[in-house]
Amino acid sequence: MSVAEPEPTLRELLRRRDLRLRLALPEAELDPEALDRTIRWVHGSDLADPTPFLADDLILLTTGTQFVSGGAGAAEDPAPYVEYVARLDARGVRGLGFGTEVVRDGIPPALVDACRAVRMPLFEVPYRTPFIAVARANAEAIAAQAYARRSWALSAQRALSLAALRAGGVESTLVELGRQLGTWAGLFDASGTVTREHAGPLEPETAAALREEVAGMLRRGARAGAAVRIGGTDFTVQTLGRGGHLRGAVALAAGGLDHEARGVVTAAVATIGLALEQQESVERARRALHRGIAQLLVAGQGALAGRTLRETGMALPAEPVLVAVAALPAPARAAWEWVDARSAEARGALFAGGVEDGVLLIVPAGARDLLDEFAARVGTRVGVSAPTRYAAMAEAVVAARVARERGTEPVTHFGELIDRGILPALAGPGPRAAAAALLGPLRAHDARTGSDLTRTVRGWLDAECSHERAARELGVHRHTVRARLAQAETLLGRDLSSFAVRAELWTAFALDAGPSHAGP
Template sequence: MPPTLGGLVRTPSLGLRPLTGDGGLDRAVGWVAVSELTDPTPYLAGGELLLTTGVRWADSPVDLREYVHRLALRDIAGLGFGVGVALERTPDQLREAAVEFGVALLEVPRPTPFIAIGKEVSRVLAKEEYEGLSRAFTAQRDLTRAALSGAAAVVDRLARDLGARVLLLSSDGAPRHTAPAGASPLPRDLGGGLDRLRAAGPRASAAVTAGAEHIWAQPLATGRRVRGFLAVGTDGPLGPEQRTLVNAAVSLLSLELERDAHGEGARLGEGVLAALLSGALDPADPGAERLVATLPPAPVVVAAADGAPGAPPPPGALVAAYGEGAVLLTAADTPDAVVTDLLDGPVGISDPADHTGLAAALAQAERAREAARSRGGGPVRAAELPGGLLGLADTPAGTRMAEELLAPLLAERSGADLLASLRAYLAASGRWDAAAEALGVHRHTLRYRMRRIRELLPVDLDDPDVRAELWISLRLHGARA
């Protein structure tokens, strides 16, 4: 649930007191704004809980009725007045205006800092976002599992999760599957929209309103060829979580329709591969053993590439679109030349693994692909890369972050001395005498340099996380110096 005024009132640590009754306490609070301006509305977007102490009202008389009227027109969530700063009690005129214009008014006691209210709203917003992401992840996992049973199961699952009318259409607009069963066909005014979608390409979408229903449609395609359409009818606009779920269904159905054109065996195997790689299917799940049997026998390797799948795979291998590129599952002894024939672009290849370790193998392959991009040559195997946590950081992205973190020191004329001093200081765990001795300088010289480093780096050198990050950055920088 999003934060509401009522929820804030019921938070004992805040001590807020409603002055306009229970009306409006169910209003959602999008954010907390603090302003002492006599007219803060140009800086409000609507939906905020505005907090003020009226500190300027004594010096610059304000028409409180007009003040509240402007806030009401801006559609704020509510107004909080902090007492004990400029005024010992909430002005009666402010309360009367709040009642007149339907603005919920809360009294904030002197011991409650405004920042505490903002933190509480941020906490609830973060909790809601996390719960939304968790729900979306669970729903996407269920959709992916449904895809193992075919396109119709994806449509049924999507309709159930959205509580909506969902239609899978063929490329000519004819219904292939409808959920819930017996749902009415699309309105006629979407027919022209399908023609426009077909011409606009796979990333286009169309939306119409038929009475109280909102209908959204998008083509299903893995390339330029449209193999069908997905249409979703809801009582209102799709929210962020719903749009995420629909987008996932579009991707799954696009793959399903594409695989249908290449045979049932390949479709099932690639669906199992995608489910294992994403974590949507656990090999220990009931019935998973039968599905995993459709994959090439272990030990296998996972190869990841930026480009689309190349040549059709030979027997005993699977190539599937995954994310923005493609993945290959093949026997561990497959030569590199065969792998590069099947995939386009920079290629990374994992260590051998069994079917229970495909998600970890994909991470290895993606890391090796990063190295292949930077080297600009042939495929890179994970076994060629340095191991450990430092090895995980030793990628183009990790190097770039390290250079960005150390950039203020590198820009100094004495940058080399500063880097050496920081390295010695961290290696000595902050012991001045030991670090100065290792450098061969007086400890006062080291203290001066460290003071300069603290001025240049926007971090807290006493934070162990910061020290670890700086140490890894120095190691990565030194390896390339």
């Protein structure tokens, strides 16, 4: 944010050789930035108390006539000087210039001491330098600074316009904005995640706090600008998009921006917002295409889907692949923005398309981490098939859906689910209801008569259908087990000597025990 002209400061006035100003106090006896504060005006007054008529950020010039009005010797009394300087200091005067050879040949020592006490800059204005020349010099510096700032703003906006026309216009515009302002700049997506930044990453703690601040603004859904201070750093944040339809935000590690800098930021935000809106139109068309491709894949038309995608210059990930089905979160924007960003970075290693129950994701078999990242960033559950080929896509989609519905982790792989046994894949309200219905006659009889047929049949199956072993474990005679089994056959209407019936009953007991039961 540098400009050609220097700031209008007391130091710059002292450097003007034509004014012949001389600092009466050593710089070491002043506040560290006393000579470098911006001066907005120079005013002359010989009033004993000019403070009611002074503006902010001002240098006051005086000839000292107010100090000799009390008669002989009054000029050497330090009290008037101390009181006078105290009033100026309380009003915020940034420096005092004393015109010599008008009333006094030099600066009164008492005035020097009074300024030293409050560390106020005091300088001599020689007789041959009119006060109006000092005021005019400062006004010229202000005008030159304003012109330089306006010129910089126009140049910066031209640079932003050119950046927007480059490939990757959004990123180029953000980088150019950070370069023009000489500071860190970051672009956040609709979820509050930094997607692009200029001038290197922030400190982790600062970055996390800024993310939370931006995410809160985006959750509120209204267009807004904010100035926040995090860890000693001032940030300016501006949301992107329409109210209720925010696309993200731009953040700058800069605060207290002047009018020109705010205009440059406004231009950059408008340019980035327009680019994102245009980009969204393209993305909507691409998502519609990918939704059709996904439907072809789910229908087992992998070859047709691949050919169609190749005609648009894209391709499906190379086989073997992992096929995943993810539940679509609400709102769905975060999921699609992650897909759009990662698809561009993955360079053909990720395909995503909408299906009726969520998002179909396809990645190479060695890219499981992409699916983990999707689940973590989007906050949804993902089911994943075993490595497969496109010819078996329909079966892989079914397996992924089963893994999603039966799994308990954010990402569940079908192979890992089956490793725990086939029963977890069968769990669910429907199978459990069927199991309860099959075992219902036994339980109803036990409840009505106080018998123990249900426990006996389960114990017999767990004892691998051995009457003797079941009798021992149940604590009854083997003839009692036989009698109860015969009664159970009658109630169930099934032949317990059949392996298929035994397997069906064992499965019913396992399912009826709950989704976590994986065996006897």
